Amino acid sequence: MSEITIKIDGREYKTQEGEYILNAARANDVFIPAICYLTRCSPTLACRICLVEADGKQVYACNAKVKEGMEVTVSTPNILKERRAIMEVYDVNHPLQCGVCDKSGECELQNYTLEIGVDSQSYSIPDTKRENTNWSSVLHYDAGLCIVCERCTTVCKDMIGDAAIKTGARGGEKLSKEAKDSMPKDAYAMWNKLQKSIIVPSNGTEHTNCSDCGECTAVCPVGALVSRDFVYSSNAWELERVPATCAHCSSGCQIYYEKKHTSIANPDEKIYRVTNEWNFVSLCGAGRFGYDFQNDVEGKDVEAFEQAINAFKKADTIKFNSAITNEEAFMLQLLKEKLGVKLINHDAKAFKDFLDSYSKASGSSLYGSDFREVMKSDFVISVGASLRNDNPNARYAFNNVQKMNKGAGLYFHPVGDMLVPTFGKSVEVFNHKVGQEEAVLYLILDLFGDKDKLPVQTKDYLASFHKTVKKTIKEKVMESVTSTVVDKETGESKEVTKKVPKMVDKEVEVDENGLVSILGGSDNFAETFEKMMKKKENFSLIIGEDLYFHPRARNLSRLVALIEDVCDMNLVMIPPRTNSLGVAMICNLDEEESGYIVGYNEHGHFRLGARGFSKLDIPALNQQEGTFVTMNKVVVPTNPALEYKGYELNDILNEFDIGLDETIDFTPKLARFDGFKDIEFDDLPNGYTNTGKENRGYIIDNISVEKQAVSVVEFNDSIVLEGEIAYRCNPQRQFNDFTDKSHQINEEFALYVSPSKAQTLEEEVEVEFDKDTTLKLKVVVDDRIDGDIVLVPDFKSHQNIYSIFGKDRYKTVTIKKG
Amino acid sequence: MGLEKFKDRNVGIQQYKVVEHEAFPKSNAQKFARVMKRMVKGELFVGLWVTLRTMYQALFQDDMHTVKYPFEKLPISPRYRAIHEMLRLLESGHYRCIGCGLCEKICISDCIKIDTKYDENQRKEVTEYTINFGRCIFCGYCAEVCPELAIVHGGRYETSSQQRASFSIFEDMLTPIDALSSQKEYPGFGAVSPNADDNIKKTPLAY
Numbered sequence A: 001m002s003e004i005t006i007k008i009d010g011r012e013y014k015t016q017e018g019e020y021i022l023n024a025a026r027a028n029d030v031f032i033p034a035i036c037y038l039t040r041c042s043p044t045l046a047c048r049i050c051l052v053e054a055d056g057k058q059v060y061a062c063n064a065k066v067k068e069g070m071e072v073t074v075s076t077p078n079i080l081k082e083r084r085a086i087m088e089v090y091d092v093n094h095p096l097q098c099g100v101c102d103k104s105g106e107c108e109l110q111n112y113t114l115e116i117g118v119d120s121q122s123y124s125i126p127d128t129k130r131e132n133t134n135w136s137s138v139l140h141y142d143a144g145l146c147i148v149c150e151r152c153t154t155v156c157k158d159m160i161g162d163a164a165i166k167t168g169a170r171g172g173e174k175l176s177k178e179a180k181d182s183m184p185k186d187a188y189a190m191w192n193k194l195q196k197s198i199i200v201p202s203n204g205t206e207h208t209n210c211s212d213c214g215e216c217t218a219v220c221p222v223g224a225l226v227s228r229d230f231v232y233s234s235n236a237w238e239l240e241r242v243p244a245t246c247a248h249c250s251s252g253c254q255i256y257y258e259k260k261h262t263s264i265a266n267p268d269e270k271i272y273r274v275t276n277e278w279n280f281v282s283l284c285g286a287g288r289f290g291y292d293f294q295n296d297v298e299g300k301d302v303e304a305f306e307q308a309i310n311a312f313k314k315a316d317t318i319k320f321n322s323a324i325t326n327e328e329a330f331m332l333q334l335l336k337e338k339l340g341v342k343l344i345n346h347d348a349k350a351f352k353d354f355l356d357s358y359s360k361a362s363g364s365s366l367y368g369s370d371f372r373e374v375m376k377s378d379f380v381i382s383v384g385a386s387l388r389n390d391n392p393n394a395r396y397a398f399n400n401v402q403k404m405n406k407g408a409g410l411y412f413h414p415v416g417d418m419l420v421p422t423f424g425k426s427v428e429v430f431n432h433k434v435g436q437e438e439a440v441l442y443l444i445l446d447l448f449g450d451k452d453k454l455p456v457q458t459k460d461y462l463a464s465f466h467k468t469v470k471k472t473i474k475e476k477v478m479e480s481v482t483s484t485v486v487d488k489e490t491g492e493s494k495e496v497t498k499k500v501p502k503m504v505d506k507e508v509e510v511d512e513n514g515l516v517s518i519l520g521g522s523d524n525f526a527e528t529f530e531k532m533m534k535k536k537e538n539f540s541l542i543i544g545e546d547l548y549f550h551p552r553a554r555n556l557s558r559l560v561a562l563i564e565d566v567c568d569m570n571l572v573m574i575p576p577r578t579n580s581l582g583v584a585m586i587c588n589l590d591e592e593e594s595g596y597i598v599g600y601n602e603h604g605h606f607r608l609g610a611r612g613f614s615k616l617d618i619p620a621l622n623q624q625e626g627t628f629v630t631m632n633k634v635v636v637p638t639n640p641a642l643e644y645k646g647y648e649l650n651d652i653l654n655e656f657d658i659g660l661d662e663t664i665d666f667t668p669k670l671a672r673f674d675g676f677k678d679i680e681f682d683d684l685p686n687g688y689t690n691t692g693k694e695n696r697g698y699i700i701d702n703i704s705v706e707k708q709a710v711s712v713v714e715f716n717d718s719i720v721l722e723g724e725i726a727y728r729c730n731p732q733r734q735f736n737d738f739t740d741k742s743h744q745i746n747e748e749f750a751l752y753v754s755p756s757k758a759q760t761l762e763e764e765v766e767v768e769f770d771k772d773t774t775l776k777l778k779v780v781v782d783d784r785i786d787g788d789i790v791l792v793p794d795f796k797s798h799q800n801i802y803s804i805f806g807k808d809r810y811k812t813v814t815i816k817k818g
Numbered sequence B: 001m002g003l004e005k006f007k008d009r010n011v012g013i014q015q016y017k018v019v020e021h022e023a024f025p026k027s028n029a030q031k032f033a034r035v036m037k038r039m040v041k042g043e044l045f046v047g048l049w050v051t052l053r054t055m056y057q058a059l060f061q062d063d064m065h066t067v068k069y070p071f072e073k074l075p076i077s078p079r080y081r082a083i084h085e086m087l088r089l090l091e092s093g094h095y096r097c098i099g100c101g102l103c104e105k106i107c108i109s110d111c112i113k114i115d116t117k118y119d120e121n122q123r124k125e126v127t128e129y130t131i132n133f134g135r136c137i138f139c140g141y142c143a144e145v146c147p148e149l150a151i152v153h154g155g156r157y158e159t160s161s162q163q164r165a166s167f168s169i170f171e172d173m174l175t176p177i178d179a180l181s182s183q184k185e186y187p188g189f190g191a192v193s194p195n196a197d198d199n200i201k202k203t204p205l206a207y
C-alpha cells in the first residue's frame, strides 16, 4: 500500500491507497456523518448517511475507496437534503423516551438528530408493536429503540464469528407510493428497509445461545441493545471511566471500567459496566461482564500480615499463577533472590521452556509477529489451541481473516468444534489424535515450506510420506447423441444431434500425502487445499497451549522455529494466561515445588490471595496499578478502578527491606530484564488514535539470541493417547478465580462435554486420573463441542487442576458414575 | 419587548424630597445652645406619645402591624424558590419523576442523587431520590430542566437545621397520596409557558 493524496472540501490530506473515504477522513480528523460502518468489518450500507461527493459522483464514504487526487465534498445541497430526510425517518415512531433510556447522553441518534438539525418531522407511518426481549443471560433487546443499523449483526458475524443474530421481519406497514415519489432517494431506500426489519436471533428461537461476548451491546448506537445488568441502573454521564487493561487473558484488551457510587445509601464505589473502543478492539464475555471481582476488605489485618511474614520466612516455595502484573512478578522474583525460595508457576514455566527452546532454534527471543499482523493476513492456521476457549481475540482474528480478507484457514485440534468451521467456506478442520501435534507441524512444513531451505534430512522425511497412486476418478465428457424428433406444427420428423454430458471412469495418477491421512484429513484434501491457496499471499500461524504442555514440547518448538524460517509465516503464540509472557520474561522459575508452600493466588500451606478465602488479602487486578505483557508483545498499563484498603505485596517486600514506596516504582526497574524498557508507569499511554493505531505502553524488544544448531526429530505415534481423554480447558468466559467471582459469569466448574458424549454419561461423574486423584464433577453439555474428549476446567485455583495434569494438557481418565 | 427598557439604567420616577433642617451648630457655644433648647422643648414626650397612640390602636382598635411569625406567615410569590416538592400524576397517582437524571446533572451544587432500577413492568423505577438541602442553593435549575414537571419548588422556606447536611428523601418531597386532590400545578420556574402551543411544530401522525 502506498501513500496517496486526496482533497476533502478543498484541503489536501495524505492517506493510504485502498482505504475507504470514511476511514481516510477519520484518520485526518475530518468529520463525515456515518452510523452503520464499523472499522474492521464489512460496510453494510444500512444508514446511507455517509453520502459524500467524490469526483462529482455521489458515493457512500464507508464503501468507496480513495484514489490518487480524488476530490471529496462532504456536503452538497442534495446530500444535506438526503441526510436531513434520513434523520427524520429515523425519528419517525422512535419512542420519546430519552428520559429513561440507557443510551441518553451517548446516543448516536440523539447526536445526529441534533447535528443535522432536525427540528420538525415531515414523514409518518403507523407504528408496529415491537417487544422487549432478553436474548440471553446478558443481552436485553428493545426492538422499539432499534434503528436497524445492523452494527450488531455485522460485528457478530465479521468480528466475533458467531453470526448469532440477523435481521428478521418487522411486519411493518408498506411505504406509500407517494413517499417514494416525494422523498430523497437514499432516505427512501433506507426507510424501506428499516420498515421491513428488526433484529432476531439467527437460530430461529427466542434466544441467541451465543458466546455472550456482549460486543453487540457495545456497538449499538442507540439504547436498543444493553446488557441486562445495566438496564436503567445509571446514566452514562454519571460514570467515571477508568482506562485499564482486561485482567483475564493474554489478549490484554484495552477496556474502561465505568464506576460511580453504589447507591444513595452506600457511597462506596462500584463498577457498573466495562466499555471498549469497539472500532478497534473487541472484548469477550469475560472482559465485558467479569468486572466485579474486587477484593473488599475492611482494612489492614495486622495479625494476618505478621503470619504472612513468618510464612515467607519459613517458605521453601512460592507458588503463583500468571494472573498478576509484571510488578508483582518482579517482586516475587526479588523475594526469591532475597529468601532463596523456589518460584513455581505452572502455566508460565511451560510457556517459558517452550519459548526458550524456540529461541535457541530461531535466534530471536520472541515469536516474530503479533495478532495485528495476523488480522491482515489471508491464510491463517491454528495449531494446539482450543480457539473458542483459550483466547477470544485469537479466534476473532481467525474469523476476521475469513470474512474481511477473503481468507482461508486451517484448524488443527483434537477436540471437535462446531463453531470454527462456520467462520468461512475455506476453513478446513483436522480433528487429529491427541499427541499428533508434531505430525501437524510436519504437514504445515510440507504444505507451505520452501523445500530448498529445509535440511536434507527433513526434506527426505517429508518426501517419504508422499506416494503416487493410481486413482479412478469420475470425469465429465461430452457425448453426441442423435435422436429423431417430430415437429408438432409441420408433422415432419427431423434428426437432431445434441451434446450431453456423461460421467466416465478415468484412471489418473495422483500424489497422495500420507500426513493428511495420518491426521484424519479428508480424501480430497489436495483439491480443497488447492482452492484454499488461490490468491493467497500472507500467511499466519497461531500456536496454542497444547504445544507447551506436551511431552515433546522441545521438538515442537524447534519445528515451529523451522516453519517460521522456511514458510515465510507470521508466527504468534498464545500465552496460556493473562501475563504468562511477562512472568516468563521476569521470573526465574523452578521445576518442582517442595517443602512449605506459600500460595500467591494459588493453593499452598499459607495462602495470600485476592479471593475471599485466603489468610492474607491482596488487591485484585481491578484494584491495582501495574503492567501486563500481552500476546502482542506489548507492555500495557492498567489502572485501579476501586479502592483497596489492605496490604499488598510491596508491604511484604518492605518488611524484608527490598520494597519501594509504591508498587509502580518497580515499573521502570523492569528494564533489568531483557526486552523491557526504563519507562515510568505514568508515562505509559493507554488508548487508540483515530486511525486505529494502538497507542498503549511500549513494544517489547525482540532480541536476537545466539542461534544453536538444533535439529528436529521425527514424530512417533507412541505418545498418541487413546481411550477416554480429558482436556484441561475452561468454558467460554471463564479464565480464573476472578471471572468465577463475577456475578454475571455463571459458567460453572463442571465437566464440559459434547451433546453426544453426554448421552453416555450420568448427570454427575467421577473423573479418575489415577488411583489417588479423582474429581467429582457435574456434567454440562456444551453444544459447540463435538466428539468424545471431555473438558476439565482449571479456573478455580484451589482445585489445583494444573498439578493434576502436570506437564500435559490431555490425560487419559476413567469416568465413573458419580 | 425591546431591549431599550433594559438598557435604560435610570429606573423609576424621581420622587425624592429634600428634608429641611436647621443649620448644624458650628461653635461649642452653638452646640450648648441646641442641647438646652431640646431639653426644654420636651421632644422625648413626643416620641412617647407616638408609641402610646400606636399601642392603643393595636390593642383596642384592631390595627396590628406585626406578623406573629411563626404562628402567622406572609403569603409568598408563586415564583419563590423554597424547599422542593415532587408531584404526582393526577390520574394515576404515580409519581411523575421518570428518573431521567437531568436534575441531578444540571444541579450546580451537586446535591441531587437518584437511584433507579429496571422493574417488573419493564419500567425505570425511582427507588430513591435525595436532595442535600445543606448544599442546595435554591437556584431552580432542577425545576426548570425537569421534562415531566415532576420536581418543583414549594413554599416551605424554613430550612434551618442543626446539621450541615440535612437531606430530604423522595417520600418527604412527594405529594402525600391522600393530598393528591389538592396538588396544585406549579406556575413558577420551568412551568409551561402560556403560549407554548404556538411555539411547537406538530409532528404528523399516520392514524
Ligand code: SF4
Binding pocket: A094, A095, A096, A097, A098, A099, A101, A102, A103, A104, A105, A107, A108, A109, A110, A145, A222, A223, A224
Ligand atoms: S435510543 Fe437515543 S434517541 Fe432513542 S430514546 Fe434512547 S437516547 Fe433517546
Ligand code: SF4
Binding pocket: A139, A152, A155, A156, A160, A162, A163, A164, A165, A208, A210, A211, A212, A213, A214, A215, A216, A217
Ligand atoms: S453477545 Fe456476542 S456472540 Fe452473542 S449475539 Fe452479541 S455479538 Fe454475537
Ligand code: SF4
Binding pocket: A145, A146, A147, A148, A149, A150, A151, A152, A153, A199, A216, A219, A220, A221, A222, A224, A225
Ligand atoms: S440493535 Fe442496535 S446495533 Fe443492532 S441494528 Fe438495532 S440499533 Fe443497530
Ligand code: SF4
Binding pocket: A246, A247, A248, A249, A250, A251, A252, A253, A282, A283, A284, A285, A286, A287, A288, A391, A392, A393, A735
Ligand atoms: S478475557 Fe481476553 S479477550 Fe476477553 S476481554 Fe479480556 S483480554 Fe480481551
Ligand code: SF4
Binding pocket: B096, B097, B098, B099, B100, B101, B102, B103, B104, B114, B142, B145, B146, B147, B148, B149, B150, B151
Ligand atoms: S429531571 Fe424530573 S423527571 Fe428527571 S430525574 Fe429529575 S425530577 Fe425526575
Ligand code: FES
Binding pocket: A033, A034, A035, A036, A037, A043, A044, A045, A046, A047, A048, A049, A050, A051, A060, A061, A062, A063
Ligand atoms: S456508514 Fe456508510 S452507509 Fe452507513
